[in-house]
Amino acid sequence: MAEAGAGDGAQAASADGPAKGSKRVSAGESAKGAKGAEGVSSGAPGKGAKAEGGSANGGAAEGASGSEGEPEKKASRAGRNLPAAIGVGLLLGAAIIVSLVTVRFLFIGVIAAAIAVGTFEFSGVLRRVADTKVALIPVLVGGQAMIWLAWPFGREGALTAFVLTVLACLLWRLPGGAKGYVRDVSASVFAAAYLPLFGAFAAMLVPPxxxxxxxxxxxxxxxxxxxxxxxxxxxxxxxxxxxxxxxxxxxxxxxxxxxxxxxxxxxxxxxxxxxxxxxxxxxxxxxxxxxxxxxxxxxxxxxxxxxxxxGTLLPGxxxxxxxxxxxxxxxxxxxxxxxxxxxx
Structure with missing residues (x-):
């Protein structure tokens, strides 16, 4: 946990450190040849260095000065856009409350939609960053089955859908050959358990x-x-x-x-x-x-x-x-x- 000190020129610290490839150029050096550098300061991280938020966060400042002559941007101690975060949180809360007080089973639809979007985000990150291919179609279809079958059939419905989803992931990846098979199938099974199977337990709270x-x-x-x-x-x-x-x-x-x-x-x-x-x-x-x-x-x-x-879907x-x-x-x-x- 790092805090920006007033005597340090509002130097910011990131949870993960400055972004890779970030360059630094002193105020007295020529900017010629430094085009494309992400941060220009006398020791502050480049643009893109961000603070990681959490429920038990300490204070932190995000980002210091950019290039020479730019006004210094001050971030809240929260380390994120707090007004945007509060606004999005209120909208999400309102959607949940409306679903519960009108037809409570609509909340299962809210869960199903959130799990589907989360599955897209997770599989996309693994594909871009780790070159790992989640069996997206089986996980999406099987995930929806876990959530909706948990409504009338409880644990048995969710677990049966999960087992069938695992089998589908094993078969789906077969045409891709042996290289990376264990890696991709493991990621697919993890995604199916971590997102829709856990989400199915939230759906099981609704029927009573x-x-x-x-x-x-x-x-x-x-x-x-x-x-x-x-x-x-x-x-x-x-x-x-x-x-x-x-x-x-x-x-x-x-x-x-x-x-x-x-x-x-x-x-x-x-x-x-x-x-x-x-x-x-x-x-x-x-x-x-x-x-x-x-x-x-x-x-x-x-x-x-x-x-x-x-992802970036929810501001703040x-x-x-x-x-x-x-x-x-x-x-x-x-x-x-x-x-x-x-x-x-």
Whole structure:
């Protein structure tokens, strides 16, 4: 976690370091021959060096001065476009609320659409960056089958669709020959499990009579964890939690996530599902753990691939995959705990 110091000329630090190929030219040197350089400053990273966001972020500044004579651009301590992020978050939240309060099964359609877009993003990144080909058609079709079959048939429907998707991926890749076969099939199976199979557990929260309360309990806990960690990390994050994976995550941010998540769990389970307060404590703590794990896993994937975001669809957030990271594993744990605490 790095912060821009006032005495350092607002020098910025990136979670992943300056972009590859970035060139530096001192203020006194001629710019001749340096055309095409991405950053021109006296030691600041070039354009394109970005800060990586997260739910337990500490403060950071993004980008310093460009070329000589350009006005210095100041970024918020959040390390991202906060107004855009809030606006997009409100729009997404409104879409979910409308689907739940009108015809709650529309929420399954929201899940299915998000998983499809996330699958496109993930497969595209692997193809461009790692030269790995996900069996896109089988994963897309099989992924939709997992989500929609989870509605009437529950776990059996989702798991059956997953197994058939794996078989389809094995067959789909056969014409490509032996070179890269294990790599491509492994990526396809990982994509099918990480996105639609996990997403199917969110779909399974909807069918019970109190499905709206179950979905809101799940979503509110995840949002509370992300928001609590984000605020605590920005305001007081000083001790890195996983410096080699996500340098901006701090233990102070994790503590903020835990407090907010437990409070949200107690309130939602008690008020929406007629559960017990102790169940809310366990539920909130478990969701904070899985949401944090989801953030760290995706951060590790992105570091391995050498990228900042999975996509650019959502201003201030990145791609759909960058919003699903904490939701996907939390959906599995939410379904398991709510099924045990408040059986349908």
């Amino acid at each position: 009579d109190d499905g709206v309360g179950r979905v809101l309990t799940f979503l509110i806990a995840v949002v509370a964890s992300d928001t609590g960690g984000y605020i605590a990390g920005v305001l007081g994050g000083k001790h890195p939690m996983a410096p080699t994976i996500s340098p901006k995550k701090s233990w102070e941010g994790f503590a903020g996530s835990m407090i907010a998540g437990i409070v949200a769990g107690v309130l939602t389970i008690s008020l929406m599902l007629d559960g017990q307060a102790w169940q809310g404590v366990i539920f909130g703590a478990a969701i904070v753990l899985t949401a944090t794990l989801g953030d760290l896993v995706e951060s590790l994937i992105k570091r391995d691939l050498g990228i900042k975001d999975m 957030h990145g791609g759909i995959m960058d919003r699903l990271d904490s939701l996907l594993p939390s959906a599995v744990v939410s379904w398991l705990l709510l099924s045990a605490f408040v059986p349908a």
